[in-house]
Amino acid sequence: MTKNKDDTFMFLMPLRLKIDYEDYGNSMFKVAVKNITKNEFFDVHLSPEIFFTKFRFHQPYKNGKQDKKSKSNLLITKKQIELSQYQIIDKDIILDKLIDEDKIVELLGWKRTYLNDTKKTPCFKIDNRFETIIIPHYAVAIYYYYRTTVMREAALRCKLDDLYIAVHNDGVQASITIPKYVTKAEAPFICRFATIEYATQMFDRMGNFINVYIDYTQEKTSRSPNDMPIKAKLPVDEDFSLKAKVHEFWNSGKRIIYVHEILDDNSDIGFKKLQVLRESKTSSINLDEFENLPTVKKEIPGVTTEILKVEGASKKKQHRTIRSKRRSCSSLDDIEIIEDTVASEDIPQVLKIYQEEMANEVVDQSLTESSKSLEKKIRKTRISNEYEKKEQEKKEYTHNFDEFSQYMNFLATRKSIKNLIVHGNQKMQQVIDPTTDRAYVRCSIAGRERQYITATFQYGSVYVGLLELENASGGAASTWVISSKKPVNQMVFDKFLHYYVDEKMNINDIKELYKENSELKFATKNHERNEILSKEDLARWMVGVLGKLIKLR
Numbered sequence: 001m002t003k004n005k006d007d008t009f010m011f012l013m014p015l016r017l018k019i020d021y022e023d024y025g026n027s028m029f030k031v032a033v034k035n036i037t038k039n040e041f042f043d044v045h046l047s048p049e050i051f052f053t054k055f056r057f058h059q060p061y062k063n064g065k066q067d068k069k070s071k072s073n074l075l076i077t078k079k080q081i082e083l084s085q086y087q088i089i090d091k092d093i094i095l096d097k098l099i100d101e102d103k104i105v106e107l108l109g110w111k112r113t114y115l116n117d118t119k120k121t122p123c124f125k126i127d128n129r130f131e132t133i134i135i136p137h138y139a140v141a142i143y144y145y146y147r148t149t150v151m152r153e154a155a156l157r158c159k160l161d162d163l164y165i166a167v168h169n170d171g172v173q174a175s176i177t178i179p180k181y182v183t184k185a186e187a188p189f190i191c192r193f194a195t196i197e198y199a200t201q202m203f204d205r206m207g208n209f210i211n212v213y214i215d216y217t218q219e220k221t222s223r224s225p226n227d228m229p230i231k232a233k234l235p236v237d238e239d240f241s242l243k244a245k246v247h248e249f250w251n252s253g254k255r256i257i258y259v260h261e262i263l264d265d266n267s268d269i270g271f272k273k274l275q276v277l278r279e280s281k282t283s284s285i286n287l288d289e290f291e292n293l294p295t296v297k298k299e300i301p302g303v304t305t306e307i308l309k310v311e312g313a314s315k316k317k318q319h320r321t322i323r324s325k326r327r328s329c330s331s332l333d334d335i336e337i338i339e340d341t342v343a344s345e346d347i348p349q350v351l352k353i354y355q356e357e358m359a360n361e362v363v364d365q366s367l368t369e370s371s372k373s374l375e376k377k378i379r380k381t382r383i384s385n386e387y388e389k390k391e392q393e394k395k396e397y398t399h400n401f402d403e404f405s406q407y408m409n410f411l412a413t414r415k416s417i418k419n420l421i422v423h424g425n426q427k428m429q430q431v432i433d434p435t436t437d438r439a440y441v442r443c444s445i446a447g448r449e450r451q452y453i454t455a456t457f458q459y460g461s462v463y464v465g466l467l468e469l470e471n472a473s474g475g476a477a478s479t480w481v482i483s484s485k486k487p488v489n490q491m492v493f494d495k496f497l498h499y500y501v502d503e504k505m506n507i508n509d510i511k512e513l514y515k516e517n518s519e520l521k522f523a524t525k526n527h528e529r530n531e532i533l534s535k536e537d538l539a540r541w542m543v544g545v546l547g548k549l550i551k552l553r
Helices: 101-107 115-119 137-145 149-157 187-195 197-221 344-359 385-395 401-411 490-501 507-513 535-546
Strands: 008-018 028-035 040-046 060-062 077-083 088-094 122-127 132-136 166-169 173-178 240-251 254-265 273-280 336-343 364-366 376-378 381-383 417-427 451-459 462-469 478-484 520-526
Touching: 008 115, 077 254, 101 115, 101 240, 122 137, 132 137, 137 149, 137 197, 137 254, 149 197, 166 187, 166 344, 173 187, 173 344, 187 197, 187 273, 273 344, 336 344, 344 381, 401 417, 401 451, 401 535, 451 490, 462 490, 478 490, 490 507, 507 520, 520 535
Parallel strands: 132 254, 173 273, 273 336
Antiparallel strands: 008 028, 008 060, 028 040, 077 240, 088 122, 122 132, 166 173, 166 381, 240 254, 364 376, 417 451, 451 462, 462 478, 478 520
C-alpha cells in the first residue's frame, strides 16, 4: 500500500493469524485488502490492535485517512444486539457451515481469491425466532483482547501478569497498580481479566490456542504451520448487549446478521469503583494514608435478587476521573475511576499492603448484575509474579552475555580464528510504534533499551560477524551468525537489526531472504544458558558456528 499512496484501499476482513515463532506476542493478522482504485486484491500482515484504534473493515481509506468519496460494496449499518447465553447455539463453528458460498464471496468483495481461508473463519452462532446472528471470533478478539499492543502481546504470550503489578477487587471497589508501559485506559479491562476467574481463563486461552493448533498440525502433517485460524472466547458468561457494525442479508430463507466489528458493550466489568495507581517517577498519592486497600463492608445473603449499590467515593485534589478517549464503553458507565501515580521506589511499600490483604482472604462470591446468575467468582487480591522478575532483570541485564563472553574467550585461543574483535554492550535504537507511541517490544526489555554485543573475526577466507541479543532470564538464547566474502562491519549488523525491528521480520524470514545469496549468509546458533561452560560445551558451540558459514565458490 505504501507504493500506491494515492490509491483508495479497503480492509475486507482478517483471514488468519500469522504465527511469529520467535515471540507469539508479535503474531499478526493476515488481512484481505482491496485496492478500489485498481480493482486489485491482495493480503497484508498487520497488528490486530490497529483495527481497534485506527482502521475499520469495509471502509475506504486513502493516505491513511477515510475516503468519503468511495463506498463499500456492502451496506454496513450499526445495530444493538442482545446476547442471551442460552441463545448462543454454537461458540466455535466455521463460517462455511452457516452461510452459502456466494454470501462468503460477497463479504470478500465479490472475489474468490481468499475463499478457502474465509470459509474456515471460526464464529459464534446466536439463534432466535427471527434471525441468526454470526459473530466471527476475530471481532471478539479485537474488541476484548487486542485493544492495545501491550494487551495483544500479553494475551498471545499467556502473560497476564505483564499487565499489572498488583490488583485488588472485592466485587464493589477495586484497586490496580500498573507499570509505566500500561495506560490508565487499559486498567479497568486488565482488572477484570486479573480478578474475574472466568475472564482470566478466557484470557489464558488466547495464547493456548496457538500451542494447541501447532501441536495438532505437527501431529497431522509433521510440519509447523505458518498461520492459524483466529480464535477467541467471550470473557463474560452472562447476558449483556453490544453495539456492532453489521451486514444484514438473507441466506436460504433465513435472515442473517453478520457482525464485522464490535463497537461497544455493557457487560459487567466486575466492580463499581476503581483506583488506578500508575508507576511513575514521582508519587501523587500519600502512602501514609494508603494503609489499606479499598474495602466495603457488606453482608451477602445466600440467595437474593438485589444488586449492590454504592455511594460516590470521596475525592482528593490530586485525583481525577478518567475516561477512554478512544472509544466509549458502556461497561464503564457509572463506574468511578480515579487515578494516582506511585513512584517506582515506593512500589515495594504498596506491595506490602497488597500482601497483607492477600494473607487474610479467600476467593469470594460477589453479586453482579448478571441476568443469568447473581454470583461470580472474584479473586480478590493478586500480585504479579512477573514484576519482581522484571525488576531483577533491570539489575542483571547480562543474562546470556556471560555465556557469550565465555565463547568469545574460547575463540580467542583458537589458531584458526583470526582478528577476533569483541565490541562491548550496545543499546538498540528505539523504534516507536506510531499506533501506541511506545517502543516496539523487539528493541526494548524491562521498560528500557534492549542491548546487544557484536564480534567479528576471519575464518579462512570467510569474514564472520556474531550478534548476541539480550534475552530475559529463562528465555532461549541464540547467536546471529553472519558470514560474507567481505568484512562484516556495523552497517551490516544495522541492516539485520533493521529487518528484525523496523520490518518486523522473524528470524526464519530473514534466513529465507538470504537463502540463495552467494555473498552473504544469515544463520543462528543456539547455545547453553549455564554460568560455567565446560570445554566440551565451548568446542561444540564453535563447531556449530563454523558449520553455519557461507560456502565460498
